[in-house]
Amino acid sequence: MKFADLGLSDELLQSVKAAGYEEPTPIQAEAIPQIQMMKDLIAIAQTGTGKTASFVLPMIDILAAGRRRARMPRSLILAPTRELAMQVAENFENYGKNHDLKMALLIGGVQMGEQVKALDDGVDVLIATPGRLMDLFERGKILLTGCELLVIDEADRMLDMGFIPDIEFICEKLPTNRQTLLFSATMPGPIKKLADKFLTNPKLIEVARPATANINIAQHKVHVTPRKKREMLRYLLKNDNVQNAIVFANRKTTVRELSKSLKQHGFASGEIHGDMDQSSRMAELDLFRKNEINILVASDVAARGLDVKGVSHVFNFDTPWHPDDYVHRIGRTGRAGAKGRAFTFVTDADAEAIANVEKLTGIKIPPYEMSDGDSKKPVRKAEDDADKSAEDKPEKPKRSRRKAAPAEEPANETVHEEAPQRKSRRKPSARNAEPKTSEPDVAEPQSAPRKTERSESVKPDDWNGPVPEFLAISALP
Template structure:
């Protein structure tokens, strides 16, 4: 099957071919025709399977006919993170170059001025994060009554980030007669409830079992102690034929410290996390894409927003707290049919978290077997040495014990017979002066400052 078989326009097919794509992925092949038929859609597919193009391509053809109006976007795409929103915007620019469509990107961390100006001129496609969209709506800078098409992307991530109430509020402000598409890698019950409420007789597409990882990704877990994680990471970076790698950490402080440590050891490392402003995050990501650095330390803010071709390795420096995050972290490699490798560092404290991941993905992650010289920290983690016990003292016979105890008892008795030191007599309290007062005497008059 080719893209021409899906009913896309000639202009769009030219843009797709110029981008280097000839055959649609399974999610694209199944999603594009019903979207072109203006049906509601639920798309369940693992990350890295081409979900973005499955709704961007048909949207371009649908929006090619129509007129834009000021402050009233014709379509809305909701994304959980700035990185994902920027990625979708790049797809619209790439595939829509032969169409006269205007797009606006509403994300936090940047000035509102340019965003408000773009909205006032009228846009066909509005790509937004829920927080910034609600902010501009409350300021009266945007109207949603003209939105004919809604896409809720990475819905399960929206749930994790607490955006579901905002999404419900946004959906309530949209026209009732609209086309709605919901895409997600997993389908937890709250998302199912959301789809039942806001989608009308949707077409359900599932190209892979929920929460499964890409078969092109070879996965391993590496037992290691917490103190030896950095040493283990450096060993694998040097010995496992790493070209480009993303290293995920659970905390932003860990991201900063790890990136600094890797730089000190001669690695070309960068960092991206939620404490950085948007321009800095984009700058680090551009350096990574351009090859100026080949190792990117990231928090989960980037787990679903990075689409970089050729990432050979993913390292979970910390085992993710939420099992779903494992699927999305690992999905940063092995994209577009390429092969990838993923390593998860597992400390003794991570046993339960790893079990939850394996339960979600439906298979046990194999242990990594070291070939050649094995770092010392791996052996320490795999084989927990029992704590050395203090040798028990040999019990002495009762005669010896009494012999040793006798001098101690005599000394104790001698101390008890020593005369105790005489205590200094307390100074006598001054007698009250008879000054003719026959009432009650206050107690403080008996207190002497000399005591």
């Protein structure tokens, strides 16, 4: 099937061809005709299947006829993250070049003034994250009564981020006779409940089993100790033909520390996480897209919706806590039919997490084995000690119980175990009291009773251990 067989306009087909596409993906082939017929739609599709274009393309043709009004967008697309919203906006810019459509992007982290001005001029397509949209709505800067088409993208991610109450509030402010499209990688109970409430006789499309990982991605799990993670990552970056890679970590602190470590070892690395402001995140993504840096260390803020062409590798520096996140992370590679590789570092503490991933995806991830032709396996060097992060530090060794000294041990051994010696009840005289020494384990008779290894109090007049050497001079008159 070709795009020309889907009934798209000639202007739109020219834009699609200019973007380098001729054949639609399965989700595009099934969704586009349904959207053109103005039907509500539920589409279950994994990341990297081309689902964004599956609703952007028909929307452009649908909105080509009509008139925009100030503060009343004609269509609304809700995305869970700024990165995903920007990706959708990029798709509209690329495919809508031959159409007179105006678009506005409402996301947090940027100045609100330009966004309000765009709304005042009137927009055909409003792409927004729920937080910024709710903010402007409560300020009276936007009206939703003229919205003819609603798209809820990455609905399961909306659920994870706690946006479902906001989605319900927004849906209640929209016209009841609108067309609604819901896209999600999975269909948990709350999302099904949302669909039942706000969609009318929706057509269900499922192009792949939920949470199935892309077959174009070669997946491996790497069994490693926490202290060896960074060393193993550097080894793979150098030896697995990495053109560019995204490295995912569970914590923002790990992202910062890991990116810094990679830079210190000579890698062109950048970082993106939730503590960065929007301009900084966009700058790092731009450097990565331009290949000025070829390694991007990221938290899960970048796991969904981030579309960067030609990512050859994904590394899960930390096994994801939620199995769904695994599918979305590795989905950054192997896109649009390309091949990709994904490595997941697994420690002993990750046994349950990786088992949940394998249960969800329905595959047994093979362990990574170094071939005989590989260079030497990583050997820990002194420089790696500076790389230890807080979570990499080894556990504090437990104090071992000291054993009783054998008879031939030196007389100054301070082990206080039972010894078959006659008790001496005579106290040393004051003039023969021990001199001050550097021995920390022997107390003066006047000090508080000292506990032995067996937690027994040793009284000065009830000594039953070997006589220290410095007291052996004589205790008798």
